[in-house]
Amino acid sequence: NETKIRVIHNGVSDDYFPIKEREELELPFELETYMLFVGSREKYKNFELAVKAVACNRLKLVIVGAPLLAEELDFLQTELGQSNFMEMGRVSNEELNCLYNGAMALLYPSEYEGFGIPVLEAQRAGCPVIAYNASSIPEIIGDTPLLLDVLSIESITKCFNVLKIKKEREDIIYKGIENAKRFTWDRMYEQVIALYKEVWEKIKKK
Template identity: 55%
Template sequence: MKIVLDNIVFSLQNSGGISVVWGELIKRILFFKECDYLFLEFIPNNNIHRNSLLIPLTNIFSQQLNTLKYKRYLPVHLPLCCKFIFHSSYFRICSNSNAINITTVHDFTYEYFYHGLHKWIHCWQKYYAIRKSKYVVCISENTKRDLLKFLPDIDEKKVHVIYNGVSDDYYPLLNIENYNLPYDPKSYLLFVGERKAYKNFKLLIESMCHKDWKIVIVGAKLTPEEVKILDLNVGSMHYYFAGRVSNKQLNVLYNGAKALVYPSSYEGFGIPVLEAQRAGCPVIAYNASSIPEIIGDTPLLMNSLDREELCTKIELLSDVKLRAEIIGKGIENARKFTWDKMYEQLISLYKEAYNRNEF
């Protein structure tokens, strides 16, 4: 069985959630070597996840990076005479009549939160890929529901839900007080990831006003507006910007935190939720989109996005017994989501697609 994997996402971002997912898939493909694989990619690129992969040059069909600007939107033509699976990391299809196209859909943030030409181009490309694919993979039931909402003409039978996993890099640490932390263990809240409006970072910071809480922020550089909001509501001594950190460093921060606060209005999946749970860190999140199906049983789900409820959830963690119970359930829940399971389900789908489709 021949499979062509389109690594275009590694050229569209230097890091990010989709790169993590695609990188974890390729790691296992290179290790297990169950099929005949070919990788399509633009060179060179600076993606940190791609740079950690040792793909044999003989398995790479390369294109120059200066052609990415227009080729990213065009169907791929590969001169292959046999039947093959074509799975793109970011909404491309193969025009070869021998190709069985598979598309992965992560979320519908553009549909809900973006406007203008950028949104129109993204949606045009995504919908074209979905409609032209024989099989569509969604990373959560919520993403599948959104897909059928925005594209009601799509046959539900071709849509398959395959959950993301969580890395083994996250686990509880002993003697966390011996690690280098910005604040004392369990004395700070943690915020991880993007801080776009729908992530509700501002809500969290404003909720901390007049509270003796500290916060550690992981992600892209703070904007001047964010610094102003932090200084006004928290004070410079009560927040620490960690920037982008390694998995090892992030695991230490999860272990030292009082809680991960993840009040996002919308998620296609929510990998930081599981990372934190796996590390033994309680997670406060908003009860919407994919979060309820990912986070498991917890009293820390917010049913409304307001300061009072967020503060109430944080204060729940003062109960030592309840906190321990939440941590135990979180660790157990995170075990359900593994990259190996994702890989196995995708390989099973490839085989089903290959064996069902005759040319």
């Protein structure tokens, strides 16, 4: 019964925000020359596709998450070359915010997500997000031309090309920041308390 279901979204940390003096950031590569991949690399995350798309477009890749496996490292060296990717490992929120701020975009072609927190972290930081139009992503990402209807190098390349247009990029960043404002811990807290009060009032009337 849908009338008995309420959706209360997660909040996202306010550790993520746009940094004004981005030129002064210490980044693994030059500003807006790299794509960012954040999180685990299980098959459904489509890490290999992300790497191939970056390689085909002669961009660089920064990887945040668990240490690379030997076969992943070999694959990256074959596809990108040692000088075109950087493994950051697990980083602090402060470090991740800097990486979001410096990236061309977060590349997030995951086929399934319970929520997709990196999508909103990136948006809060003013980083465009390229993501697959499936699972929970369309519900949280908001209005964007960077949703992939097909998982392919060609579809990702089209998104890269959109981001090269200054006005398009600025519009995507603005809409992302505004969208991410919907997901705060304060709002989640208020919605949970309101729901408990509503349920309690109904119980008292029985």
